[in-house]
Amino acid sequence: MNLISEVLINTRNFLLSQTKDTRKKIGQFFTDEQTALYMANMFDLSNYKGKIRVLDPGTGTGILSAAFIEIAIKQNISNIDLVLVENNLDVLPILKENIKLFKSLKDIKISVTLIEENFITFQSNSFREKTPSRLGQFDYIICNPPYLKIPRNSEETINMDEVISGAPNLYFLFMALSIHNLFDNGEMVYIIPRSWTSGAYFKKFRNYIFDSASLSQVHLFARRDKVFSIEKVLQETIIVKFIKSKMTDIVTLTSSEDNTFSNVITHQSSQKVLVQGSSKYVFLPTSSEEIQLLQRIGKFNNTLPKLGMRLKTGLTVDFKNKNRLKNQAEKGTVPLLFPFNIDNGRINFPNKNKETYQYLLPTNGMKQINKDYIFIKRFSSKEEKYRLQPAIYLCEDINTQFISTDNKLNFIERIDKRPIERNIIFGLFVIFNSTYYDTYYRILNGSTQVNSTEINDLPIPNKNDLKHLGQLFKQSQNFTREFSDNLLGDILKS
Ligand SMILES: C[S@@+](CC[C@H](N)C(=O)[O-])C[C@H]1O[C@@H](n2cnc3c(N)ncnc32)[C@H](O)[C@@H]1O
Structure with a gap:
């Protein structure tokens, strides 16, 4: 059985039953197959010891979990404890169908826990108190979070003050919580808009994420109209991988024309060069000349x-x-x-x-x-x-x-x-x-x-x-x- 193809068929059927507007209201857009596989491939599974714990928050129909499982099988992982969190009642029946597919796999033992709750409010209390979350800790987190601006007084913002400087958006609250959900040295791969990398609104979030974790890889798409989703999404989108460790400084920068990921260009730089200034702006260069320019201008100590x-x-x-x-x-x-x-x-x-x-x-x-x-x-x-x-x-x-x-x-x-x-x-x-x-x-x-x-x-x-x-x-x-x-x-x- 080709797991991803089966999940995609179910996803397409679900899309036919829904209007785009209904899904837009909850930030629901599905990842395409190539992007899901590319994301799953970004994890380093070589450190695997026994069973791994994996989280897919905002699971949708489960395409990212399916991609993760496919890659894990190829890397001879035999046992996954998979936790899924999804609170949209419309998509849950399809997700449950797909979970049956995961469990029926012969090459790998997968235990699945589906939490039908709001990923943020379910555990934001533990985020504020810096105590272990009700979901537990994870080795790997893969996510395409909802992109949705929410009012400053929404219930999702309660307990999340540490990362909110201005107008909140669900996507970066998901990311902050996921960092909280990782074991030390755990890894997370997220597909997100680029907006958090600059601007005053995201300053507290950037401070939080770089205080707790290191950027390990960023993937950029040259053509913003051709990325990420079975559907058109106009936001400029990037894929990031963070490791919950302060020890790594090397960042791999990859870029491709679009979501076919042919001819991926790779560069490396250090997080010190890419994340600059007290506002922790994240610079995303696409060539070695640009990396050199960042190093040179980054040496100046003055500002206006x-x-x-x-x-x-x-x-x-x-x-x-x-x-x-x-x-x-x-x-x-x-x-x-x-x-x-x-x-x-x-x-x-x-x-x-x-x-x-x-x-x-x-x-x-x-x-x-x-x-x-x-x-x-x-x-x-x-x-x-x-x-x-x-x-x-x-x-x-x-x-x-x-x-x-x-x-x-x-x-x-x-x-x-x-x-x-x-x-x-x-x-x-x-x-x-x-x-x-x-x-x-x-x-x-x-x-x-x-x-x-x-x-x-x-x-x-x-x-x-x-x-x-x-x-x-x-x-x-x-x-x-x-x-x-x-x-x-x-x-x-x-
Ligand atoms: C951008 S979609 C991604 C779906 C799927 N992971 C994928 O990659 O195709 C985000 C998903 O998060 C769900 N979602 C939105 N807000 C949520 C929340 N607060 N808690 C849990 N799930 C949520 C939506 O219903 C939607 O299915």
Whole structure:
């Protein structure tokens, strides 16, 4: 009997009986066969001593367990204690059919416990109290968790404060609990969105997971439309393997075009290089050049705040202040700068090609002193070549006491609001205009938004180096990416 094929036939029948909307409400999407087998193959089963305990939380129809069993048989494992947790009443009858298939296997002895409960609330009490869970501990956990945003006051969030910084999502609560469920040196493989690797919302979760476990492997897909599920899922998805041990530092980075897993490319790096800064961002490089870039930029000890500066989001939300927008300067108005005022690294104001009103009758909170700034666009489109699009703004560019900034534009200023030294302005332009920083940022953040928390955490050169870069820039006034790369390249390689 081909176990996975049988499970898949049952899964397809179940899909025909359900609407996608019903399943979407509980975050139910099924893993395809190749992905399930690839995930199961990521475990190291060679340390096996006697019976192994395996957990598949959010089991669905059991495809991941089936894949695990197939791989375990190939590796001559003879005895598995399998625990399944699933609380969706619709899928349980199919799962029970599939459990019968598991138990009927001749080559392996499998005992199955099905827990028809909510995986989180069933044991979150023990998570908070750091006591053993009611489910017990496991050698291996394989999971495709529900992807579902939940309100901060949902019952699933009770007891889970240690990992929740902002808007919770079931997927990372599943992961945190699974770490809790592992034996020391136990392994878990999860297929999840990439979102947890960056951003302030996941900071506590990242701290928890890296305090308790080590990242051992990450698999990336080049084509996000072709992954993971029998169905279309648009989230950027990755597969991760964690080991509950602080001893391992080597991370294997694999990538494939899609879920056929043909021509898998493999690199290795150290967790110290991939997990950087106090926010524990996880960088996901796909080439040895990118790994080298992470090492080089990761060596810088400064950040904008450490040098007394900060990137902020523009102060004015234009669509909420339509009645304050004017098409020409009037008494009391200030220039309102938009992303479209950025032109080749400088500011073009007003942009005559735009019909948008570019003057604002500001409230106090919308005004800022007219001084030198670095602006960085907050959004870029997928088609644009560069994620980081900076511009130099000098106070003499517009003859005015105050300006304002649209909130789709970021700006850098000193925390004490005094003007930034001009050579530092130029030096900052060089680093944010370089393809080195553009690539670095892209490795960190899969989305097209330039996020202030992340820019404020970026390692940057020290003040003297920034001034030096600024002086060289000033002499040439060359705004090309290539020139910025040449200047910064000398510092990065030194
Ligand atoms: C993304 S699906 C994955 C199903 C299956 N493991 C697979 O890979 O095809 C997540 C599953 O978790 C179940 N689920 C959602 N919330 C749950 C919870 N709190 N406790 C247990 N199961 C849950 C859903 O019903 C769904 O079957």
